[in-house]
Amino acid sequence: MNVSTPTITADYARDGYVFPLDILSPAEAAELRADLEAAEDAVRADKQHLRLLRGYPARLLPSFARLVRHPKMIAAASAVLGPDLILWGSGLFIKEANTPSFVSWHQDLTYWGLDQADEVTLWVALSPATVESGCMRFIPGSHGRNIVPHADSFADNNLLTRGQEIAVEVDESDAIDVVLQPGQASIHHGHLFHASGPNGSADRRIGAAIRYIVPAMKSTAGPETEVSLISGEDRHGNFRLMPPPATRLDPADFAAVAADAERRDAVLYAGAKAARR
Numbered sequence: 001m002n003v004s005t006p007t008i009t010a011d012y013a014r015d016g017y018v019f020p021l022d023i024l025s026p027a028e029a030a031e032l033r034a035d036l037e038a039a040e041d042a043v044r045a046d047k048q049h050l051r052l053l054r055g056y057p058a059r060l061l062p063s064f065a066r067l068v069r070h071p072k073m074i075a076a077a078s079a080v081l082g083p084d085l086i087l088w089g090s091g092l093f094i095k096e097a098n099t100p101s102f103v104s105w106h107q108d109l110t111y112w113g114l115d116q117a118d119e120v121t122l123w124v125a126l127s128p129a130t131v132e133s134g135c136m137r138f139i140p141g142s143h144g145r146n147i148v149p150h151a152d153s154f155a156d157n158n159l160l161t162r163g164q165e166i167a168v169e170v171d172e173s174d175a176i177d178v179v180l181q182p183g184q185a186s187i188h189h190g191h192l193f194h195a196s197g198p199n200g201s202a203d204r205r206i207g208a209a210i211r212y213i214v215p216a217m218k219s220t221a222g223p224e225t226e227v228s229l230i231s232g233e234d235r236h237g238n239f240r241l242m243p244p245p246a247t248r249l250d251p252a253d254f255a256a257v258a259a260d261a262e263r264r265d266a267v268l269y270a271g272a273k274a275a276r277r
């Protein structure tokens with residue numbers, strides 16, 4: 001589907017998501033994946049750097065900095081949030097081929113420490129997201145609920161920080177499979193019930209979760225939280241605005257995102273009985 005503002009605005013309001021959105025061509029997606037995988041190889045020996053690369057690709061790789069500023073990404077996010085957009089986070093959800101990694105049913109905004117719900121995620125597929133490879137599953141209309149109780153599981157193989165899981169009934173018979181080809185994206189609301197299963201395919205399942213917010217939002221991690229202004233204006237000054245990376249895998253950028261990750265982890269793990277690093 002081409003990125004069309006009226007369709008996104010209406011479908012998103014009704015369902016809490018829209019997909020598939022054509023963002024990158026298959027060749028552009030393959031190029032981005034190759035750049036990411038070369039970067040993974042370059043830092044693999046350092047576990048902390050690998051974790052930061054997967055948590056902050058748009059702060060460490062110019063290719064991902066361009067993705068989050070792509071006109072079609074901005075058009076899709078703006079169809080929901082309006083013209084002023086801040087990148088609150090970019091993170092990679094990677095399930096290796098034939099592995100049991102999964103994501104339990106959850107609502108994104110549960111532990112992020114943000115004071116409002118004016119946030120969207122654009123999840124961009126860099127490899128086929130299919131039922132076999134463990135694509136996301138959405139419950140249509142569930143974004144209409146406020147945050148419901150969640151319980152921490154810290155389950156092995158759960159890709160979420162706390163293994164958090166919705167603690168009320170989720171009727172999985174309503175779930176929609178979010179099947180995407182490389183270069184396509186889905187957009188979803190921070191209150192939407194969603195999950196994903198293991199990867200039974202022979203390829204890695206790679207998705208970039210790009211999170212946009214409006215500048216009026218505030219974080220309980222405080223104004224030191226590092227974000228980037230992507231489009232329009234920030235008239236609020238609630239965050240520290242960071243430029244895109246000037247070079248690839250710069251040590252100074254690694255140091256900056258390491259400090260930011262410490263601040264954010266303090267919020268993400270607040271009240272948890274354990275922490276996963």
Ligand SMILES: O=C(O)CCC(=O)C(=O)O
Nearest residue numbers: 093103108136196207209
């Ligand atoms: O990649 C997945 O399977 C889950 C991603 C997710 O939960 C999210 O982007 O909010």
